[in-house]
Amino acid sequence: MRHFAATPIAERDLQTLLEAAALAPSVGNAQPWRFVRVRTPAVRAGLAAHVDAENARAAGGFADEARREAYRALKLHGLREAPEMLAVFCDERPAAGHGLGIATMPEMLRYSCVTAIHTLWLAARARGIGVGWVSILDPAAVGTLLDVPQDWTLIALLCLGYPAAPSETPELERRGWQAREPLADRLFER
Amino acid sequence: MRHFAATPIAERDLQTLLEAAALAPSVGNAQPWRFVRVRTPAVRAGLAAHVDAENARAAGGFADEARREAYRALKLHGLREAPEMLAVFCDERPAAGHGLGIATMPEMLRYSCVTAIHTLWLAARARGIGVGWVSILDPAAVGTLLDVPQDWTLIALLCLGYPAAPSETPELERRGWQAREPLADRLFER
Numbered sequence: 001m002r003h004f005a006a007t008p009i010a011e012r013d014l015q016t017l018l019e020a021a022a023l024a025p026s027v028g029n030a031q032p033w034r035f036v037r038v039r040t041p042a043v044r045a046g047l048a049a050h051v052d053a054e055n056a057r058a059a060g061g062f063a064d065e066a067r068r069e070a071y072r073a074l075k076l077h078g079l080r081e082a083p084e085m086l087a088v089f090c091d092e093r094p095a096a097g098h099g100l101g102i103a104t105m106p107e108m109l110r111y112s113c114v115t116a117i118h119t120l121w122l123a124a125r126a127r128g129i130g131v132g133w134v135s136i137l138d139p140a141a142v143g144t145l146l147d148v149p150q151d152w153t154l155i156a157l158l159c160l161g162y163p164a165a166p167s168e169t170p171e172l173e174r175r176g177w178q179a180r181e182p183l184a185d186r187l188f189e190r
Numbered sequence: 191m192r193h194f195a196a197t198p199i200a201e202r203d204l205q206t207l208l209e210a211a212a213l214a215p216s217v218g219n220a221q222p223w224r225f226v227r228v229r230t231p232a233v234r235a236g237l238a239a240h241v242d243a244e245n246a247r248a249a250g251g252f253a254d255e256a257r258r259e260a261y262r263a264l265k266l267h268g269l270r271e272a273p274e275m276l277a278v279f280c281d282e283r284p285a286a287g288h289g290l291g292i293a294t295m296p297e298m299l300r301y302s303c304v305t306a307i308h309t310l311w312l313a314a315r316a317r318g319i320g321v322g323w324v325s326i327l328d329p330a331a332v333g334t335l336l337d338v339p340q341d342w343t344l345i346a347l348l349c350l351g352y353p354a355a356p357s358e359t360p361e362l363e364r365r366g367w368q369a370r371e372p373l374a375d376r377l378f379e380r
Contacts, residue, residue: 022373025308028367029360029367029368031370031376034376036380037379038379058293062288087380096368098368099252100261105326108325111300114301115307115308117305118214118308121305136291138294177218178287181286183208186221187227188224188226190229190230190336
């Protein structure tokens with residue numbers, strides 16, 4: 001099973017997605033996101049091998065056998081087939097923003113990177129492009145593989161491409177892993 | 191100066207925003223977001239007082255006097271005037287999702303809450319509603335003020351309302367705190 005069709009993403013479209021991401025809101029307007037476009041085949045292969053190893057380890061962590069087999073049946077990344085791969089890091093000590101809003105919540109820098117990723121994601125979907133966010137990995141190991149500065153934290157490893165089988169329903173719901181649940185169960189008042 | 195006009199947000203619109211947020215992508219489809227609508231005046235007042243105290247402390251943290259004065263001149267929250275206030279928490283031990291994707295990156299649960307917040311934010315903007323994300327606070331103290339379960343982490347305290355002075359330019363840019371910087375400075379290749 002493939003997640004992505006072989007169709008490449010046009011350079012202009014990729015640039016548009018990145019420009020949209022850079023318009024995301026950020027704490028103190030610090031814009032702490034750092035995008036690394038992964039193009040070197042050997043680097044890609046190293047990332048895919050790392051995720052495969054972490055995935056095998058994660059499968060072993062499910063005590064329930066049916067759940068473990070269901071996990072193994074999922075295809076959880078498209079790192080070898082996606083036409084584009086982006087790693088998104090957070091600069092934990094950005095010059096921009098002058099520290100506003102992070103004295104007690106330094107994690108706001110990382111959350112700001114997530115708003116950029118989600119902006120890119122929605123801009124991608126609006127163009128028919130799919131995004132997979134891979135998190136079955138050791139963030140520090142990925143930082144080493146990509147040779148980034150020490151102060152950068154990996155937030156996301158993203159696969160981008162045109163979906164092989166477009167769908168409005170989340171894949172984990174289609175495959176019976178986890179359905180959407182009612183908003184009412186997640187809404188409270190004080 | 192007011193951030194928000196006095197116009198209330200219609201119940202139906204608020205519900206629409208929350209329903210949009212609940213469609214956000216999440217790790218393992220765990221939907222770990224927990225929305226707390228703050229309606230009790232005494233609770234609101236307690237939150238505003240807490241943020242004022244943290245804000246005074248944060249101002250004292252700027253060594254540079256000009257920067258400290260610039261910080262003090264900013265209006266950094268609308269907790270006393272916003273027609274709606276939402277606190278968003280992450281359930282760190284959700285039943286949904288069955289642990290998929292969080293073995294090595296448990297922070298993915300918190301990041302998933304940020305995608306929900308940003309979805310709500312964009313849905314709000316599309317309706318002319320403004321959102322302020324307040325982070326000058328102690329997350330644990332806010333959890334205590336709102337009497338939520340121990341396993342919930344505060345991700346955001348949000349003020350919602352119609353902007354008193356709508357603008358396409360971020361307020362921190364208008365006020366000379368921090369301008370947007372070029373994407374090119376944040377884009378790398380490997």
